[in-house]
Amino acid sequence: MQVWNQGYLAELPYPHHVQPQLAPSWLVALQTALGQRASSLLSGFRYCELGCGQGLNSLLLAASNPEGQFVAVDFNPQHIAHGRRLAAAAQLSNIEFVQADFTELLAHSGEGYDFIVAHGVYSWVAPAQRAVIRGFVEQRLNANGLLCLGYMCQPGMAPLAAAQRFIWQHAQYSKGSPPQRVQAALDALQALQQGGAGYFVEQPEMARLLARSAEQGLDYLAHELLCEHWQPLPVADVMAEFASLGCQLIGSAIPLENIDAVSLPGNCLAAIQGLTDPLLRETAKDLARNQAQRSDLYQRGDQALSTMAHRHALLDSCWALLPAAPAPGAVEFSTRIGPLQGAAELYQPLLQALGEGPQSFAELARRPALAAQVGQLSGALQLLMWAGYAHPLLHSPVDVSRCQALNRLLAEGALQGVGYAHLAAPSLGASVPADKLEMAAARVLLEHPQLRGVLLSETIQALLRRHGVTVEQAAERVQQFEQRTLPGWQVLGVVP
Numbered sequence: 035m036q037v038w039n040q041g042y043l044a045e046l047p048y049p050h051h052v053q054p055q056l057a058p059s060w061l062v063a064l065q066t067a068l069g070q071r072a073s074s075l076l077s078g079f080r081y082c083e084l085g086c087g088q089g090l091n092s093l094l095l096a097a098s099n100p101e102g103q104f105v106a107v108d109f110n111p112q113h114i115a116h117g118r119r120l121a122a123a124a125q126l127s128n129i130e131f132v133q134a135d136f137t138e139l140l141a142h143s144g145e146g147y148d149f150i151v152a153h154g155v156y157s158w159v160a161p162a163q164r165a166v167i168r169g170f171v172e173q174r175l176n177a178n179g180l181l182c183l184g185y186m187c188q189p190g191m192a193p194l195a196a197a198q199r200f201i202w203q204h205a206q207y208s209k210g211s212p213p214q215r216v217q218a219a220l221d222a223l224q225a226l227q228q229g230g231a232g233y234f235v236e237q238p239e240m241a242r243l244l245a246r247s248a249e250q251g252l253d254y255l256a257h258e259l260l261c262e263h264w265q266p267l268p269v270a271d272v273m274a275e276f277a278s279l280g281c282q283l284i285g286s287a288i289p290l291e292n293i294d295a296v297s298l299p300g301n302c303l304a305a306i307q308g309l310t311d312p313l314l315r316e317t318a319k320d321l322a323r324n325q326a327q328r329s330d331l332y333q334r335g336d337q338a339l340s341t342m343a344h345r346h347a348l349l350d351s352c353w354a355l356l357p358a359a360p361a362p363g364a365v366e367f368s369t370r371i372g373p374l375q376g377a378a379e380l381y382q383p384l385l386q387a388l389g390e391g392p393q394s395f396a397e398l399a400r401r402p403a404l405a406a407q408v409g410q411l412s413g414a415l416q417l418l419m420w421a422g423y424a425h426p427l428l429h430s431p432v433d434v435s436r437c438q439a440l441n442r443l444l445a446e447g448a449l450q451g452v453g454y455a456h457l458a459a460p461s462l463g464a465s466v467p468a469d470k471l472e473m474a475a476a477r478v479l480l481e482h483p484q485l486r487g488v489l490l491s492e493t494i495q496a497l498l499r500r501h502g503v504t505v506e507q508a509a510e511r512v513q514q515f516e517q518r519t520l521p522g523w524q525v526l527g528v529v530p
C-alpha cells in the first residue's frame with residue numbers, strides 16, 4: 035500500500051472525527067444569526083463533503099437529515115470502503131460515497147449543491163489541488179449556496195512550519211508505520227530542543243505546542259503533520275480567491291468568533307473597527323486572536339436579509355438544550371481571551387425555559403423574564419451553541435428509526451474498539467458526543483428501551499465487561515447518565 039498520495043498520508047485511515055459546525059442545521063442557524071438568507075432544509079437540499087475521511091460526519095448527517103442528499107468524496111479507498119459499508123448496513127439511501135481525487139471530481143459535471151463543506155483539507159493539499167477545490171465550488175455551489183471551509187491559518191500556525199517541515203522530511207527517511215515515523219521525528223526534535231536549538235530557545239511556546247499535539251494521539255498527528263503541502267494560509271488570500279468566484283465571507287462557523295466583544299482582546303477592538311477594508315480587518319482579527327484554525331462561511335451572492343426578514347427568521351428558529359448544559363443560573367464560558375461571565379439574569383431563565391423542552395425563539399422571547407432582554411437572546415443562544423450546551427432543532431420531518439439503526443452500529447463498533455464517539459440525533463439533524471459508557475448505554479437502550487435503575491445499570495456494566503472496557507465508577511456514572519443524559523437523548527431521538 036502506498037504511504038502517501040499526492041503528498042497526503044494514505045496508509046493510515048483518518049480517525050473518526052466529527053465536526054459539529056458541518057451540520058446543515060448549525061450552518062443555517064449561523065447564517066440566520068449573521069442576517070443572511072439560509073437554504074430551507076424543509077424542501078430538500080444537496081450537500082457535498084470534500085475530503086470526508088472515513089465518512090462519519092456525512093453518515094451522521096445523512097441519517098439525521100432525511101430531506102438532504104449527501105455526497106462524500108475522498109481519494110483514499112479505505113475511507114470510502116468504510117463509509118459505504120456503514121451506509122449499506124444502516125440502509126441509508128440518501129448518501130453516496132465517491133472515491134476520487136478532487137481533479138477527477140471536477141472533470142465530471144453534475145447537479146449543484148446548497149452546501150459544500152471541506153474541513154481539514156484546504157491547507158493540507160498542494161496549491162494546484164486548492165485551485166481545483168475552488169474550481170469545484172465555482173462549478174457546483176448553487177446561487178444561494180454556502181461553503182464551509184476549515185483550514186490552518188496564519189499567524190497561529192506559522193511558527194510550527196519549520197518543525198512540520200523537519201517532521202515531514204524525517205519521515206521520508208525513517209521506517210515503520212506513520213505513527214512510528216511521527217514518534218521518531220518528534221524524538222529527533224526533542225533531542226534538538228534539549229541540545230538548546232535556537233528555534234526552541236527563541237520560541238519557547240513551540241516545545242509546548244509539540245507536547246500538546248502529541249497528546250492528541252500519534253494517528254491524528256501523523257495526518258496533521260506527515261504532509262508534503264502543509265501550509266497555514268493568510269485569510270486575506272483565501273478571501274480574495276473566493277471573492278473572485280462570487281463567494282463572500284459572511285462569518286465563522288464557530289459562533290463565538292462572530293461576536294467581536296467576546297472573542298477579541300478588548301484593547302484591540304477600536305484599532306480593528308477602524309480598518310475599513312474587510313480583508314485587512316479579518317487579518318487584524320487573526321493577529322489579535324493569534325488564530326491557528328479558521329472555519330469560514332462563504333456565501334454565494336448577496337443574501338443579506340432586511341431587518342424585518344432577519345427578525346422573522348430568528349423568531350422562527352427552534353432550540354434544544356443538550357445534556358452537557360449547566361443548571362440554570364450564571365454561566366462561565368471559557369474563551370481563548372479568558373473566562374466570560376454569562377449573567378444569571380439572562381442565562382437563568384433561558385436555561386430554565388430550554389430545560390422544559392425545545393422552544394422556538396419566539397416562545398423564548400415571550401417569556402416574561404426574557405421579554406426585556408430579547409436583543410441579547412440571539413447572542414446568548416450562539417454562545418450556548420458554541421459551548422455545546424444548546425443546538426438548533428430541525429424544522430423538517432424527523433426520521434428516528436434510521437438514526438437509531440445507525441446508532442446501533444456505532445455503539446456496537448465503539449464497544450469493539452472502533453473509535454466512534456458520536457451518535458445521530460434526529461431532532462437536531464446532527465449528532466451528539468458519546469463516550470464508551472454512553473455507547474454501551476445506547477446499545478442496551480436501543481434493544482431494551484424500558485430498562486431503568488438497577489437493571490439498566492447492571493446490563494450496561496455487564497456489556498462493558500464483556501467487551502473488556504473498564505470505566506471508573508461505572509455505577510455512579512450510569513446513575514448520572516440516567517438522570518441527566520438519557521432524558522435529553524430521548525427528546526432528541528438518539529434512543530427510544
Ligand SMILES: C[S@@+](CC[C@H](N)C(=O)[O-])C[C@H]1O[C@@H](n2cnc3c(N)ncnc32)[C@H](O)[C@@H]1O
Binds near residue numbers: 040084152153154158
Ligand atoms: C485531515 S482529513 C479531514 C477529514 C474530515 N474532513 C475531518 O475533518 O474530520 C483530510 C482528508 O482529505 C482527503 N484528501 C486529501 N487530499 C485529497 C485529494 N486530492 N482528493 C481527495 N481527497 C483528498 C484525505 O484522504 C483525508 O481523508
